[in-house]
Structures are given as structure tokens and as C-alpha cells.
Amino acid sequence: MGEPHDEDLIGDDEEVAVPDPARLRSEREALRIAEALVFASAEPVSEGFIAERLPRDMDVRALMMQLKDDYAGxxxxxxxxxxxxxxxxxxxLSFAIRRDETEVKKLSRAALEVLAIIAYHQPVTRAEIEDIRGVQTSKGTLDVLMEAGWVRFRGRRRTPGRPVTLGTTRDFLDHFGLEELRDLPGLEELKGAGLLSGRIPANFNIPLPLTGDDLAEDEDPITQLDLEELGLLTPGGEADE
Known part of the structure; x- marks a missing residue:
């Protein structure tokens, strides 16, 4: 008796899923387009930007995850x-790359503290930052973080005086190798890395930061008038670089 063939193992009523050659070609082409778009951009490329240049039926997130797997390792x-x-x-491989670039000035302890507070407590106002630190925060400290592109004005709090709220930027995530704010280290990770020293209060915890660009319930959006008052727009109405 001979060995059974593959076709003998499939019932008469069963259908064999045959990949659609046209579909496979379309997906391969979409991968190539997405790869080219990201490669050609000096800044991170949004999924929306990629989707606009691909067939409408393409799952951009799944496509990018496949491309990510292709580049793993x-x-x-x-x-x-x-x-x-x-x-x-x-x-x-960072050890093997020689960088010919201007040495970046290190952030002061105050700037690092303010950046950490903004990252974990955003949206947060300057007064709230000072309340957490217990000292006043100079304008120069915030200016340094703004110039680095890591901190931005989010909106205005719906409280007396309508104070400006602060948050981190996409450049902040990119610089520190984070996909999203939820990837910030938690309490145990900070303790394990030796970044929390001394006796920690029993009720001490690390807050879960607000994700995304959506405003909080107690925030109003920043308007052009707000930007002018804050000195973020030139007389011509364009944002300062």
C-alpha cells in the first residue's frame, strides 16, 4: 500500500485556502511603500500619513508591526x-558608532526634576510643579526643556487664573526610547535602578501619566491669543522656531 498523498488527506467537502497572488503582491508593495516613507523622513512618520499613501483596505498598524518584525535583530x-x-x-550597537556632533549640555538637577514631574503628572501647571518640588521653578529651567523639544504647553486649566498646563512631546518619547508614556518606569523599576534612595513614605506612589494628546476634562485648548500672550508667536503670527 503506497503512502497517502496530500490530496488524499483532504475531504471532498473541505476547501484549501489558496493565497491570492494579487493580494500578496499588494501587501508586498504596501510594505515597500511604508518602508520608503519612513526611511525618507527625518522625523517619525504618523500612521495616518502612511495610510493616505496605501490602498484603503490595508491595516496600517498590522503592516508596520510586520515591517518591525522584519527589521528585528x-x-x-x-x-x-x-x-x-x-x-x-x-x-x-551604540558602542560601534562614532558620533561627530557637538556635545550636548547636560541638564541641571532642577531641569531633570521638573522634566520628571511633567512626564509623570501631566497635565501639570507650574504652581503644581513647585508644590511637588517645594521650591520655585525658574523660567530658565522651563525654557531649557522647551528648547530641547521635550516639553510643550498643552492647554489652560479651568480654574481661577486659567494657568497653563504642561506636558511632554513626541520628541521626548523618541529621545528616551519610549513608545508611549505608559512605558515610563514604575516604582519598582525606579527602586531597582537605584533612582529612589532613602526612606520612601508608606503612601508614596508613581502616578500613571495621561496618554495621548487629548485634553483633560478640566483643560481648555491653547488658542492663538494664548500663544501671543505667552510670547510663542512672532508679530507675523508664526510660531518661533
Whole structure:
């Protein structure tokens, strides 16, 4: 008796799923387009931007995750930054890359404290930052974080005086290798890294930061008039670089 063939193992009523060649070609072409769009951009590319240039029936997130898997383990990785994508050198190869660039000035302790408070407590006002730190926050400290592109004005709090609220930017996520704010280290991770020293109060906890660009319930959006009052617009109405 001979060996059974594949066709003998399939019942008469069963159908064999045959990949659609046209569909496969379309997906391969979509991968190539997405790869080219990210490669050609100096900044992380949004999924919306990619979707506009692909067939309407394409699942952009699934497509990008497939492309991310394709680059895993290579010298260049595809990384996700919020809902944006970018190519980055593999982190474990940083030792082999020679950087000819101007030395970046290190942030002061005060700037690091303010950045951490904004990252974990956003949306947060300047007064709330000072309340947490127990000292006044100079305008220069916030200016340094703004110039680095890591902190932005989010909106205005619906309280007397309508104070401006602060939050982090997409560049902040990109610089620190985070896909989203939920990836910020928690209490146990900070303790394990030795970043929390001394006796920690029993009720001490690390807040879960607000994700996304959506305003909180007690926030109003920043208007052009607000930006002018804050000195963020030139007389011509364009934002300062």
C-alpha cells in the first residue's frame, strides 16, 4: 500500500485556502511603500500619513508591526513612537558608532526634576510643579526643556487664573526610547535602578501619566491669543522656531 498523498488527506467537502497572488503582491508593495516613507523622513512618520499613501483596505498598524518584525535583530530597527514610526540604530550597537556632533549640555538637577514631574503628572501647571518640588521653578529651567523639544504647553486649566498646563512631546518619547508614556518606569523599576534612595513614605506612589494628546476634562485648548500672550508667536503670527 503506497503512502497517502496530500490530496488524499483532504475531504471532498473541505476547501484549501489558496493565497491570492494579487493580494500578496499588494501587501508586498504596501510594505515597500511604508518602508520608503519612513526611511525618507527625518522625523517619525504618523500612521495616518502612511495610510493616505496605501490602498484603503490595508491595516496600517498590522503592516508596520510586520515591517518591525522584519527589521528585528538587524543593525537598524523600526521603532514605534506613540502612533508614529522611525528607523533607529539598534541600541546594542551604540558602542560601534562614532558620533561627530557637538556635545550636548547636560541638564541641571532642577531641569531633570521638573522634566520628571511633567512626564509623570501631566497635565501639570507650574504652581503644581513647585508644590511637588517645594521650591520655585525658574523660567530658565522651563525654557531649557522647551528648547530641547521635550516639553510643550498643552492647554489652560479651568480654574481661577486659567494657568497653563504642561506636558511632554513626541520628541521626548523618541529621545528616551519610549513608545508611549505608559512605558515610563514604575516604582519598582525606579527602586531597582537605584533612582529612589532613602526612606520612601508608606503612601508614596508613581502616578500613571495621561496618554495621548487629548485634553483633560478640566483643560481648555491653547488658542492663538494664548500663544501671543505667552510670547510663542512672532508679530507675523508664526510660531518661533
Amino acid at each position: 538587524r543593525g537598524v530597527n523600526l521603532v514605534q513612537v506613540d502612533d508614529h514610526w522611525a528607523f533607529r540604530t539598534a541600541a546594542d
